[in-house]
Amino acid sequence: MAARDSKAAESTPGYFRARVAGVEQISPSLIRVHFDGPGLAGFPSTGVPDESIRLYFPRDGEVEPPPMTVRDGVLGHHDDDDARECRTYTVRHWQQERLSIDFVTHGDGVASLWAAAARVGDMLGIWGVRSWYAPPADTAWQLLVADLPGLPALMRALERLEEGERAHAIVEVAHADDRVDVVTKGDVTIDWRVAGNGRASSELADAVRAYALPDGPGYAWFAGEAAAGREIRKHLRNTCAMPVGRMSIIGYWRADKEQWLERYAPLEDRLLVEYDELVSSGVDETAAEIHWDEMLERAGL
Numbered sequence: 001m002a003a004r005d006s007k008a009a010e011s012t013p014g015y016f017r018a019r020v021a022g023v024e025q026i027s028p029s030l031i032r033v034h035f036d037g038p039g040l041a042g043f044p045s046t047g048v049p050d051e052s053i054r055l056y057f058p059r060d061g062e063v064e065p066p067p068m069t070v071r072d073g074v075l076g077h078h079d080d081d082d083a084r085e086c087r088t089y090t091v092r093h094w095q096q097e098r099l100s101i102d103f104v105t106h107g108d109g110v111a112s113l114w115a116a117a118a119r120v121g122d123m124l125g126i127w128g129v130r131s132w133y134a135p136p137a138d139t140a141w142q143l144l145v146a147d148l149p150g151l152p153a154l155m156r157a158l159e160r161l162e163e164g165e166r167a168h169a170i171v172e173v174a175h176a177d178d179r180v181d182v183v184t185k186g187d188v189t190i191d192w193r194v195a196g197n198g199r200a201s202s203e204l205a206d207a208v209r210a211y212a213l214p215d216g217p218g219y220a221w222f223a224g225e226a227a228a229g230r231e232i233r234k235h236l237r238n239t240c241a242m243p244v245g246r247m248s249i250i251g252y253w254r255a256d257k258e259q260w261l262e263r264y265a266p267l268e269d270r271l272l273v274e275y276d277e278l279v280s281s282g283v284d285e286t287a288a289e290i291h292w293d294e295m296l297e298r299a300g301l
């Protein structure tokens with residue numbers, strides 16, 4: 001990569017360049033990659049447990065992805081002929097200019113394959129920090145539900161609980177040895193399941209249905225496969241009458257994504273028009289995201 005490009009990347013607001021500083025296999029399905037380098041200076045970590053970033057990977061023949069640049073006020077890879085794909089990952093740790101990410105190795109997929117082959121010195125591009133986890137101030141208990149891709153964020157949520165704060169976690173892993181040690185001051189129970197994760201049917205929705213919500217104002221957070229998230233949201237809203245402001249249900253990945261995208265493609269334009277109309281009418285982000293999922297469900301997606 002030309003020095004001119006590196007300089008441009010470092011000076012493009014919102015775009016960061018990360019150099020692999022170390023790679024650890026932390027469980028059968030999880031690889032932790034540590035990043036550092038001057039291109040991470042000023043990374044705007046929010047400290048919110050599920051803060052996520054978009055990762056850009058080098059294409060064949062590239063040492064690192066080219067920097068995003070601003071054109072007409074829009075940050076992008078403007079010189080690419082094909083849209084450059086990115087993948088969303090959670091910031092597992094951000095400390096002293098060093099960033100760590102836990103990658104699930106699930107087989108095919110640009111991100112999973114990249115992580116499995118990552119070596120010290122490899123480069124990634126990073127853009128955009130976003131998060132959802134936001135228990136209201138009066139929260140008396142939390143229900144945290146995740147499969148493997150959601151585990152890094154769930155661990156961060158548990159780690160920051162204070163003494164007396166209550167949480168029940170339901171976590172689905174691919175192997176018994178994917179169960180990680182939990183460090184927390186909180187009052188925490190964990191229901192580990194070896195299921196789901198593209199290897200077996202998910203037990204998450206059944207586990208949530210079987211869990212009796214405690215009394216008092218609670219907060220539910222889900223990060224995992226989108227279909228499981230939809231079932232859990234419906235249960236919490238319809239059966240438990242949980243207000244939408246007390247839950248964050250985020251689909252992190254889709255089983256059989258390729259087939260889903262084939263079914264989605266012919267419907268995309270119509271769905272986006274409907275969604276844009278909704279957003280222009282002023283509904284808030286949470287309501288819009290729920291509505292989007294309901295639109296997908298009505299469309300058979």
Ligand SMILES: Cc1cc2nc3c(=O)[nH]c(=O)nc-3n(C[C@H](O)[C@H](O)[C@H](O)COP(=O)(O)OP(=O)(O)OC[C@H]3O[C@@H](n4cnc5c(N)ncnc54)[C@H](O)[C@@H]3O)c2cc1C
Nearest residue numbers: 052089090103104106109110111112149198252253256257
């Ligand atoms: C906010 C957010 C935070 C996330 N944080 C993390 C994180 O910290 N760690 C992490 O590993 N993932 C995380 N994910 C999920 C990750 O973005 C997806 O799993 C992504 O699809 C992986 O990209 P890929 O290139 O490896 O596979 P893709 O090219 O997207 O998919 C290839 C194939 O693999 C399947 N697939 C994708 N992901 C999985 C999986 N996890 N298990 C089984 N099959 C899968 C797809 O259905 C498809 O058939 C997060 C997602 C979001 C939205």
